[in-house]
Amino acid sequence: MLFYPCFICGGNEMMKILLLSILLLASTGAWAADSSAPKLDIGKGGQCVEDTQWMRKNHMHLLKHQRDEALRKGIRDEKISLKNCIECHASTKDDSVIARDDSFCVGCHRYEAVKPDCFECHSGTRKSAWLQQRNAK
Amino acid sequence: MSYTSPYELKSPLYYSFITVALLLVCGGLLAVHEMESQGHIITGMNNQIVWGMPHVFAIFLIVAASGVLNVSSIGSVFNKPDYKARSPLAGLLSIAMLGGGLMVLMLDLGRPDRIIVAATNYNLTSVFAWNIVLYSGMFATVFVYLWAMMERRMYPWSKAAGLAVFVWRFVLTTGTGLIFAFLVARQAYASAILPPMFIILSFAWGFAVFHLAQTAIYAWNGKTLEENVRKRMSRLMGVFVIGALYLVATYHLTNLYFARQTAFEYFILLDGGIYPQLFWFGYIVIGNLLPLLLIFHPSLGKTKSVIGASLAIILGAFALLYVFIIGGQAFPLDIFPGFEVSSTFGDGKIASYHPSVFEVLLGIGGLAVAFLITAIGVRVLNFVPREVPPKVEQH
Amino acid sequence: MSEIDTHRRNFLKTSAGAAAVAIAPGFMLFDIAHGKAEGASSKVRWGMLIDTAQCKTGCDECVTACNKENGLSGGTAATDSQWIRKIEIKDVSSGRELSLPMMCQHCENPPCVDVCPTNASMKRADGIVLVDKHRCIGCRYCMMACPYKARSFVHEPLHNQNPDVPRGKGTVESCTLCVHRIDEGKQPACVESCPNKAILFGDLNDTNSEIAMKVRTVASVQIRADLHLNPGVRYQGI
Numbered sequence: 001m002l003f004y005p006c007f008i009c010g011g012n013e014m015m016k017i018l019l020l021s022i023l024l025l026a027s028t029g030a031w032a033a034d035s036s037a038p039k040l041d042i043g044k045g046g047q048c049v050e051d052t053q054w055m056r057k058n059h060m061h062l063l064k065h066q067r068d069e070a071l072r073k074g075i076r077d078e079k080i081s082l083k084n085c086i087e088c089h090a091s092t093k094d095d096s097v098i099a100r101d102d103s104f105c106v107g108c109h110r111y112e113a114v115k116p117d118c119f120e121c122h123s124g125t126r127k128s129a130w131l132q133q134r135n136a137k
Numbered sequence: 138m139s140y141t142s143p144y145e146l147k148s149p150l151y152y153s154f155i156t157v158a159l160l161l162v163c164g165g166l167l168a169v170h171e172m173e174s175q176g177h178i179i180t181g182m183n184n185q186i187v188w189g190m191p192h193v194f195a196i197f198l199i200v201a202a203s204g205v206l207n208v209s210s211i212g213s214v215f216n217k218p219d220y221k222a223r224s225p226l227a228g229l230l231s232i233a234m235l236g237g238g239l240m241v242l243m244l245d246l247g248r249p250d251r252i253i254v255a256a257t258n259y260n261l262t263s264v265f266a267w268n269i270v271l272y273s274g275m276f277a278t279v280f281v282y283l284w285a286m287m288e289r290r291m292y293p294w295s296k297a298a299g300l301a302v303f304v305w306r307f308v309l310t311t312g313t314g315l316i317f318a319f320l321v322a323r324q325a326y327a328s329a330i331l332p333p334m335f336i337i338l339s340f341a342w343g344f345a346v347f348h349l350a351q352t353a354i355y356a357w358n359g360k361t362l363e364e365n366v367r368k369r370m371s372r373l374m375g376v377f378v379i380g381a382l383y384l385v386a387t388y389h390l391t392n393l394y395f396a397r398q399t400a401f402e403y404f405i406l407l408d409g410g411i412y413p414q415l416f417w418f419g420y421i422v423i424g425n426l427l428p429l430l431l432i433f434h435p436s437l438g439k440t441k442s443v444i445g446a447s448l449a450i451i452l453g454a455f456a457l458l459y460v461f462i463i464g465g466q467a468f469p470l471d472i473f474p475g476f477e478v479s480s481t482f483g484d485g486k487i488a489s490y491h492p493s494v495f496e497v498l499l500g501i502g503g504l505a506v507a508f509l510i511t512a513i514g515v516r517v518l519n520f521v522p523r524e525v526p527p528k529v530e531q532h
Numbered sequence: 533m534s535e536i537d538t539h540r541r542n543f544l545k546t547s548a549g550a551a552a553v554a555i556a557p558g559f560m561l562f563d564i565a566h567g568k569a570e571g572a573s574s575k576v577r578w579g580m581l582i583d584t585a586q587c588k589t590g591c592d593e594c595v596t597a598c599n600k601e602n603g604l605s606g607g608t609a610a611t612d613s614q615w616i617r618k619i620e621i622k623d624v625s626s627g628r629e630l631s632l633p634m635m636c637q638h639c640e641n642p643p644c645v646d647v648c649p650t651n652a653s654m655k656r657a658d659g660i661v662l663v664d665k666h667r668c669i670g671c672r673y674c675m676m677a678c679p680y681k682a683r684s685f686v687h688e689p690l691h692n693q694n695p696d697v698p699r700g701k702g703t704v705e706s707c708t709l710c711v712h713r714i715d716e717g718k719q720p721a722c723v724e725s726c727p728n729k730a731i732l733f734g735d736l737n738d739t740n741s742e743i744a745m746k747v748r749t750v751a752s753v754q755i756r757a758d759l760h761l762n763p764g765v766r767y768q769g770i
Contacts, residue, residue: 071664074572074656076715083695117250121665121700123693130695134600176701178687183610187672187685247670247685247702251650255669258650265649265673321643321759322679470681472634472755473621473770480619480634481595481608482681488610 038107041100043089049080056108063118082118083127095129155512158505165502168495169244177247180496185488186466191245193458194500197342198238198507200313200335201454203275203306204343205230209282210306213299219366223351223522224299227343228283229514230350230507232276237507239272241499264316271309278305287519310336317465324401325465330391334384338454341381344374345428345450350511352444354521362440363524371443375432378450382425385457397474404468405460409487412464415456424453463490577659578709579736579764580723581743581752582632586730589631592618597725598635601710603694613684613699615707616722621770630770633722633731636661636682636707637755637763644674644683653704659736659764660709668703675704679756682706736764 048055049062062080069075078084089104090097097105098119105124109116123130171179182189205227212221243249259266282298285291314332321327348370355362389406392398405412428446431437467488472478478485514520598616599606608614616635622628638661644653645661652667653674663674663683675683683706686699693699696712710720718724723733734743752766 067666069571071662071666072654072656074658074711074715075570086695121690121693121698121703123695123698125692125695127695130692133692134694173702176688177685178611183687184613184675184681184684185610187675247672247704248668251667251669254667255650258652258667260645260648260651262646263649263673264647265671269649316673319647320677322756323676466676470679472680473619475625476621476623478619478621480617482614482617483610484617484619484634484681 038111039102040104040107041091041093041102042104043091043097044087046088048088049085082122086124086126087128090124090126090129095126096124098124151512151516155509158509158512161505162502162509164498165241165244165500165505168498168502169249172245172495172499173249179493181491181493182496183488185483186463186490188462188466189490190492190496191241191499191503192462193455194503195238195241195245196313196462197451197454197458198234198241198503199272200310200339201342201346202231202234202238203310203313204339204341205234205347206279206302206306207340207343208347209299210303213282213286213296214303219369222524223347225283225286226350226354226515226520226522227347228279228286228302229518229520230346230511231279232283233507233510233514234346235272235275235279236510237503237505240506241503244499245496264312264319268309268312268316271305271312275305275309278302306339307336310339317461322470323465324392324398324468324471325405325461328388328392330384330388334381334388337377337381337384338457340377341374341450342454344370344377345447345454348374348443348447349451351522352440352447354515358521360524367440367443368438371432371438371446374446374450375429378425378428382421385420397471401468404487405464409464409467412460412467416460416464419456420453420460423449424456428453466490572656572658572660574657574659575737576735577737577764578638578714579659579734579743579747579766580709580720581732581746582765582767583730583732584630584632584767584769586726586728587618587631587633588728589620589629591631591727593725593727594618594633594722594731597721598707601694601713601721602697602708603690603692603699611687613686613705615682615684615705632767632770634680634682634755635722635765636678636709637680637761637765638707638709640762640764642761643677643679643759647673647677649673656711660711660714661706662708662711663704663706665698665700665703665705670702670704672704678706679759679761 050058055062063082066077066080067082069077070081086097091099091103094100097103101107101110103124105116105119125133180189208220208227209224209231211217212219212224212227243252246252255266256269259269261267278298278301282295282302285295285298311332314335317326318328318331319326351362389402393402403409405416407413427449431442431446431449434442467490469478469483469485469487472484595614595616595618596606598604602615604613604615606612616633619632619634621630621632623630638655638659640655640659642653642655642661645651645655648654649671650667650669652664652669653661654664655661670685672685675681675685683704685704686701689701690699697708699705710718710722713720719733720731723731732743732746734741736744736747738744747766750768752768753770754761754763754766755770
């Protein structure tokens, strides 16, 4: 829609160049972000459920869909459960995805200033570590 | 037309009122911040008394917001010219109090950050979900009504808008009563008389608030309310007080008849400590007998009496709501009829409730918001009632 | 004129392409989420039968087990969550005394589900009544509505929750019938922990299950049966 006035009036070429340069600047901004992106402690790492770029864009949609399936319908797909994410991605040092500033679920969210609501209720600790802790008591 | 324009500003005094109100709102918001970060453990509410002071304030504001529109309805639907002149002010008060009450209610939620979830996930059997629609619809309807009343081109629509407001607020107040009426297991609630009781209570409380606002505005502007109008309005308020008292009395007397309800009624009316005290002294004496005396006694009934009666009705309203909401929860649930029970979870025991400063601050913050909206609205727009000259009254 | 048309055409093509790219991940999600078709089924109705004759005054093994399993503090202050509690009851007219555990009764017509504004309070297909903490706004209406006072509100920030049992400040919670254990084929913690085997758990809809057979033969009641909620928890010996 933004393009319309530009093409109706004269100066077509000028407008095109102007718009393109604005877009380029915006995308360079994104490139720049990658090089100063937060360092994450990805825990065990390895093969994730999906590839990294897809996960970065869609993990929130996946989680939101999966949570209703698991809780409301009882369809528990272990592979895409939150527990399973934490199983891999909790730091190998402190078994947590939220304990430190570079923890898996904290680093990027801090950078983007988005507060994930999940850990008000969900444990951020790897389940095996939590069980060990409880049995030790 | 005796409408004087522009009205006196008395600026410093006005701005100091606004400042005080803003400070009270800030106090309320600070309380909410503490409640949200530390959790409800800092309040007096617990697993036995789940709704406390904020709900007392909020329900008063919401019920009065609906009731104050009675002035508008008598004007637009029943065509009484004195009331018609007062309809815009009533509309403003309604929006103000609804705003204040909803603010208190929403900020007391355990997760106020999830209001969007409440607005997008509806359970059609839940009165709370209906209320989301009813309350926002009330805002919209009153707004349209005010627009129709205050813009010349829209005036032909004011009767239709007034009728819409009339119907909508009945549904809304019925909904408020149904919040409690639908609680099948609690002895204090689960009664079909609650919706009509709330409706008549709304008439009385709405009129009381209107009188206070009107008297304040008139005093501020150096006007005097014509004696006839004052008499008729205050007497109508008295009639509503009697009507509400009738319904409250019916509710209690009926309850007293059922053997399974007598223990609860004795708790509220006789031996429940603060609850009978508030009910008899707060609601019956201060909330009913005193205002009726002030309104109907031949040597009383002037402006000061009307202010006194209105204040007394409002105090009585708070007392009644405290007894109703909190007393109703304090009495233990009868899970095993015919048995005495005890447990670690308060079964069989009267629950105790000590309101915290946070809850009271939040409630007062809601009142302050209502005051702010009214005070700013009256200053900025043309809400002061225009007097109707006596001659033109006859229809 | 023709210049504008071709530009408009290009614009539409690019935006259609962009829209397709935006929606595509959603279709992929669809596939992933529906990989496993099993879930709770209404063919099953989980229930419990509690034999109060086996329940001893002073014993609260079930409460302790529930607290441990679900990460509750075990405290009994007015703001502490209690998903199950022992109630000592005494018949006023006869003087007979009993002890029994009380938890969410997992009604078939739950008042808490009726009143919840966001459908957070819900009944799963297999009869378990749960609070969906993702949707709970903490209004506490369900707590007002519950005839058994089964629900608790979380009054303070929680830490170190059981990864199987998410619980959080500002939401309402109650006995989940250990849904995380049931979904793995195990029994609720209270059932397993009772030293006198007072609690029997099973599928009420399965005519051959132990609980269904027992319910058919011995006298049992539902608490507040007059409310017609048809709870899944029944009590023997009241």
